[in-house]
Amino acid sequence: MLVENQTGRKIKKIRSDNGLEFCSGLFNQFCRENGISRHLTVPGTPQQNGLVERMNRTLLDKVRCMLISSGLPQNFWAEAVMTAAYLVNRSPSSAIEMKCPMEKWSNKSPDYGVLRVFGSVCYAHINQGKLEPRAQKCILLGYPSGVKGYSLLRLEGGSPRVIVSRDVVAFKEELMYKDVVGKADDRFRDSFEGDTGVQIEVEKSGESSNMPSEVTGNQENNDQVREGYSIAVNRPRRTVVLPMRYREGEDLSAVAFSVAEMEAVTEPLGYYEAINSDDKENWMKAMNEEMRSLYQNETWRLVDKPINQKLVDCKWVYKLKEGIEGVEKPRYKARLVAKGFTQREGIDYTEIFSPVVKHTSIRVILALTAVYDLELEQLDVKTAFLHGVLDEQIYMKQPLGFVDKEQPNKVCLLKKSLYGLKQSPRQWYRRFDEYMVKNGFSRSMFDNCVYIMEYSSGRFVYLLLYVDDMLIACEDKRQIQIVKGVLMREFDMKELGSAKKILGMEIQRDRNKKLLYLSQSSYIRKVLKNYSMENCKPVMTPMAQHFKLSKSDCPVTVEEIEEMQNVPYSNAVGSLMYLMVCTRPDIGYAVSLVSRFLSNPGKLHWGAVKWILRYLNGSKDLGLIFGQVNADDPLILGYVDSDFAKDLDRGRSITGYGFKVIGSMVSWKANLQHVVALSTTESEYIALTEAVKEAMWLKGFVTDLGFDQVDALVLCDSQGAVQLSKNQRFHERKKHINVKLHFIRDVIESKEVMVEQIDTLCNAADMFTKALAGSQFQNCLVKLGIG
Structure with a gap:
């Protein structure tokens, strides 16, 4: 039975001697019932069973x-x-x-x-x-x-x-x-x-x-x-190993979205710990470099402290910034940070919002880079927030370790924004935006952090800004150098050469095949190591079909709740969510499912999270492939699907869609619908509405990038939803559908976005709405260009 279970092969014959253990009645009966033939050797002739x-x-x-x-x-x-x-x-x-x-x-x-x-x-x-x-x-x-x-x-x-x-x-x-x-x-x-x-x-x-x-x-x-x-x-009991963020002496508060712990060197938690550490020279060098930047930018001037003036305190923050594996060594970074939590709204700050480039925009630019073989280079703004000019008067204490010996009682009157201040990101963006517009760039109407300049007829240079990280894409390398020169005249920049890594996403190019690969294999390895899952057994799909998660699986008793409080459920889901947002649409449905129980997770929910980690362990190098173009597909191609009333708690349906631009996956979504649909057609219609809105945004953004006659096609496997979106006749069975959902009729009638029906088996959006079998899941990955 062991051989049959382990190999899948049936035992047909057994050769043995005449020992009583082989000739007992029970063993003979077992062989007869299972159709196993018996071969016995002649007594005194062991050579007949020579192998054994x-x-x-x-x-x-x-x-x-x-x-x-x-x-x-x-x-x-x-x-x-x-x-x-x-x-x-x-x-x-x-x-x-x-x-x-x-x-x-x-x-x-x-x-x-x-x-x-x-x-x-x-x-x-x-x-x-x-x-x-x-x-x-x-x-x-x-x-x-x-x-x-x-x-x-x-x-x-x-x-x-x-x-x-x-x-x-x-x-x-x-x-x-x-x-x-x-x-x-x-x-x-x-x-x-x-x-x-x-x-x-x-x-x-x-x-x-x-x-x-x-x-x-x-x-x-x-x-x-x-x-x-x-x-x-x-039997041996399993020893529970605490994740790194719960171990004493580790400061890993940002582990949910940045698992960049360095093993060999610990990061100091304060100034005195830094100057007394084994790496004192490196940390002092980093602090001196930071102070040099502050002085060069004239960030503050020393003044006498006004009477009854509240001071903002500051502190040193140390980080060992991870370099690219095998290419760049880790860098020691020290940052002087203001304690912005002591600021008062209306006195020390007013507006604080600052936009960043959308991940979808980054992926669209990467798709253009791969297909049209553009140059792609990366820049980093040194002390970016120091370039912002403050509108308010803020007084700060002198930084620890760098107090002016001749004027120790004076305070810093800030002239430029400083890291940690609530308004710093907004002031930096305003300064950068004004400078770019003044130098011939236009801001995209669909993403405020994407800048476009047409330097000759039909030829463009694109610049993407994410706080202090920049990507520049252009056909002409000389034009990129011109743009760099314009930026360096105003800001202190660091050239990073060809883009290799942005926001934790690793970029690899094969220019001979015009392919570009985007993955997060290093990030996945650190996540797995952080939760002691690096040696777990891999699985084929991110969510098994036997998982039926609901609130009924949440802990109820005090003992159960206390037990689950020691489980890093929220941090694990946060780590997976960042991975899903950046490069892994294949775990979109699974992450959407487990994120519904963040407030009170149970053991079954934690088992589902570990299943996702097991899937990632077997697909660490999986990512997005840009440059695979199908000449028959429109410029923008989307798949949309819905799973009716699959929420076991409130009966809501699931919306899932994925969009490809120039043959490359750039946008996806998998989440619960905001209303309860009363029919399958209604749930599909709601999902179709969301997909059409995304198609309109992508069409507008791609048009902004300089493309003309952009076609957008959305494929849906529901005949009822497709007909409802095109047919404006009133019907009793659809009078309950919200009027706002019918806006897609005008969009389709104007031919801004086309909607067509597709066979259910060919709908790649299936992976965003339900747990699939291995073969079906792999087919969806192939259709969406994930490999």
Whole structure:
């Protein structure tokens, strides 16, 4: 049965000798019921079953050598046989093309790093009294089946026992059993004389790097449970490892959207910690560079403190900025930040909103870059917020460590905006916007952080701004240099060359094939490591079909609520949400589903989050592909779908759509509808309305970029919704539909956006509305250009 379950192949014949264990009535009946033919050898002719007999001899030869070499008593022949079989199954064989049996069995190469000398001395980590030793001397007896750990003979801590431990902290392979248990010490030898069985104890222990990574369940003998061992009582308990953000001394408050922890160097939490750290020179250099920028920009001037004037305090913030793997080293960054939470609205600030470029806009520009082979370069504004001019009078204390020795009692009157002030982002954007418009750029009407300039007939340069990060795309490299010169005349800029990484998204180009790849593999690895899921078993889809999540799965009792409060559910969902927004539309439905229970998640909800992480572990390098153009498709092509009343709590439907521009995926959505639909047609009509609005925005934005005659097509698999969007006749069955949803009729009638029906099996938006089987899910990924 084990072979059949593990391989899917049926056992047809069994050849054995005439031993009673093979000729019993129960075994014969079992073979007859399962249609298994029996072949028995003639008594006294073991050569008729030569394959098995030769293996018996091979194992016996190994066992004899292992017992003699280690000096272990013959009572341990069973452990020696198990170890010999373990090694044979992982040794190359000429009969199977120099592959090992384990590799043929599981299609995986075995891990040889866990192998140790049989009978050698080792030390198992234990938890006992505070003043007691943390390890006990043991002898390695092998690798038990069905358990991740080593089988050990414990020599210390009372009578000798055979235990199974995961935490083996050291191996002394040059020392054997016979070397540490001499003739004078008969305490252990006498314990085994006439012993009918040594008790096995499975220890409770934590994670260890020195343990077998495989759990075998094949032809090896699985009967290792001796007297006194109970798997229910003595089974190893799983040790819960706290995520990094809950460990003492770690400042990871922004882990939900930026998992950029550095392992080798810790980031100081304050000025005094920085100047007393091992990296004092690097941090001081970073602080001096920051102060140099502040002085050059004339950020403040020292004045006497006005009477009864409230001061804004400041602090130093330190960050080890992550570089591009294998290209750029991490940078030490120190930032002087004002404590903006002490500001008062109406006195110290008024308006604070500042726009940033939409992720959809970035992806549209990347699609144009790939298809038209544009140059794409990246810039960074040094101390961007210092360029903003303040409208209010704000007084600040002098920064710690840089107090003017000649004027220690004076305060800083801020002339320019400073990081941490509430109005700083807005003042910086206003300054940048005014300068760009004055130098010939026009601001897009559909995204205020996209700037366009036509430098010759039909040729454009595009500039995208996300706070202090910029992308410049243009056909002519010389024109990019001209734009850089214009920017550097006004702002202190840092050239980063060809765009490699923006907002945590990694950009790779194959200019020969005119392809561009956008992924977040490094970010995914850090997220998985942060939640101790880097070694989890991968799955094929982001959400399994058996997950039926609702509020009924939320904890109710005080004990359940307290237990779930220790689970980092919100942070994990936040990390997944940022990934979904940037480059992974394939997890859109799954993230939408788990994000509904942020206020009170249950164990089943947390299981769904871990399922998404398992999917990401198997698809770390998956991302968006730009440049795959289908000549038959319109410039803007969208898929839309809805799943009627799938919300188990309120009966609302799900809207899902995905849009491609020039053959590349740029926009997607998967969320609950705001109203309860009364029919399938109504839910599809609501989803179609949302998709048409997105199509209109994309059409306007692409037109802004200099394209003429932009066609937009939306494909929907609901015939009723498509007909309802085109037919303006009144009908009793649709009088309840909100009037505002009917605006798409005018849009379709004016031919601004076209809507057509598509077969359900061809609708790529299916992945945004429901959990799909593996093959269906892969088909959707292919249609949307995700690979």
